[in-house]
Amino acid sequence: MSSGVRDEAAFDRKLIAPMVLGAILNPINSSMIAVALVPIGIAFGASPKATAWLVSGLYLATATGQPVMGRLVDRFGPRRLYFVGTALVGVAGVIGMVAPSLGVLVAARALLGLGTCAGYPAAMYLIRSESRRTGVDSPAGVLTTLSVSAQTVVVVGPTLGGLLINFGGWRSVFAVNVPLAVAALALGAIRLPRTEQSRQDGRRQPFDLLGIGLFAGMLTALMLFLMEPSVAHLWVLALAIAAGAGFALRELRFPEPFLDLRVFGGNPPLIATYVRTLLAQTIAYAVLYGFTQWLEAGRGLNASQAGLVLLPMSLVAIGVAALTGRRQEFRIKLLVGAAAQIVACCLMLLLGDGSPVWLPVLIAVVLGLPQGLNSLANQNAVYHQADPARIGASAGLLRTFTYLGAMVSSAASGAFFHRRADTAGLHHFAIFLIVVAVLLLIMVVADRSLSRVGSEPDESRSRDAED
Structure with a gap:
């Protein structure tokens, strides 16, 4: 309907700062912890399998909390949920600063995950509401800003975390949440719009506890089960399957389900986007948690050095996202991203305890391509593929599948690094990731609908989803 310049001019730009700050709270906490896992394990005498719960605990909370927040944002509007979420982030930061044990630290991470759930669906809600207000369909510049900011903090996070640990110890990666939460609350109070009608509608609807x-x-x-798969633990898998079946029956019958499975109905391209997100993020988070642990425990680098090794990944990712963010070629972006992940994981098989530093740096450079392409392409695809009336829930589900990928990578990290993140474990981890990357590439090649994403107006997407 209009150019990218007109899109940005029509959008209320004072919303961008609180949107971005709220949306980055989760990725910055996801990435900073990567270089803190080894120091925390040393501090509490815990193995990699135990410290993996610092990752899993956050993502168990976010995978559940994200669709909840998405539904609440759709009902009540973004302002109130934004405040609640950022306040929880500040509280979790304080608990992490004083946690006396690994268990309390895991609880703080879970609370942190819950608190960071509101920012992203709130941002997507605001983008959609601004689109309705202005009559401008796809604010490509704003979507790119949101994605680039999230990608930037994800890839810069290990470097930032390493610097914080170097100067203030591992507890500083929790302490940094306090000023971030205060800044987000202040910006939200000043700039986020009130949505009274949405709150009134929400009071009349029961919630799916x-x-x-x-x-x-x-x-x-x-x-x-994934943390320790074995025949003896098959009963845990059976319990998961039973709970999943009960959940599906409940959601399909409940008038206002917390996770609206109708988002999937009649919309195979959206389902494919969610599955691609899971696969791509499994590899992305495996790099953050598994590869980074090997740099410290296997290669012998300290937290600050490990963070610096990953810095080229951030520079490449930022550049790629900035250069390609306004372009609609979703399929090409995902093809390049999947291929780059395969190459990077194959290069990991060449690593050893005495490998020259340039080799992991080269791997980081290659990984910058998918970091800059995959998330941006999948996020923008959801914006175009989702039913506009369920954009908050659809955006929340995108983050849920992102967190499921993080959980799979965390479980794999715990499985392949039994007592220590050594080179043998890294090689097995890399083989697993190559399989995941190949599956992702096959999905992208097979999905012809990606060539049409963004070419139809919102009304057509909505009608297609209903059909």
Whole structure:
């Protein structure tokens, strides 16, 4: 309908700062912890399998909390949920600063995950509402800003975390959440619009507490099995399957389900986007958690050095996202991203305890391509593929599948790094990731609908989804 310049001019730009700050709270906490896992394990005498719960605990909370927040944002509007979420982030930061044990630290991470759930669906809601207000369909510049900012903090996070640990110890990666939460609350109070009518509508609708419980139980049981898969633990997998079946029946019958499975109905391209997100993020988070742990425990680098090794990944990712963000070639972006992940994981097989530093740096450079392409392409695809009336829930589900990928990578990290993140474990981890990357490439090649994403107006997408 109009150019990217007119899109940005029509959009209320004072919304961008709170949107971006709220949306980056989760990725910055996801990435900074990567270089803190080894120091925390040393501090509490814990193995990589135990410290993996610092990752899994956050993502169990976010995988459940993200669709909840998406539904609440759709009902109540973004302002109130934004405040609640950022306040929880500040509280979790304080708990992490004083946590006396690994268990308390895991609880702080879970609370942190819950608190960071509101920012992204709130941002997507605001983008959609601004589109309705202005009559301008796809604010490509704003979507790119949102994605680039999230990608920037994800890839810069390990470097930032390493610097914080170097000067203030591992607790500083929790302490940084306090000023971030205060800044987000201040910006939200000043700039976020009020949505009174949405709150009134929300009071009349019951909330699906049973569905939330079944979903959380399913994910927890699945995570417990993935962390230590064996025949003796098949009963845990059976419990996950039973909870999943009960959850699906509940959501399809409940008038206002917490996770609206109708988002999937009649919309195969959207389902494919969610599955691609899971696969791509499994590899992305495996690099953050598994590869980074090997740099410290296997290659012998300290937290700050490990963060610096990953810095080229951030520079490449930022550049790629900035250069390609306004372009609609979703299929080409995802093809390049999947191919680059295959190459990077194959290069990991060449690593050893005495490998020259340039080799992991080269791997980081190659990984910058998918970091800059995959998330941006999948996020923009959801914006175009989702039913506009369910954009908050659809955006929340995108993050849920992102977190499921993080949970799979965390479980794999715990499985392949038994007592220590050594080179043998890294090689097995890399083979697993190559399989995942090949599956992702096959999905992209097979999905012809990607060539049409963004070429139809919102009304057509909505009618197609209903059909």
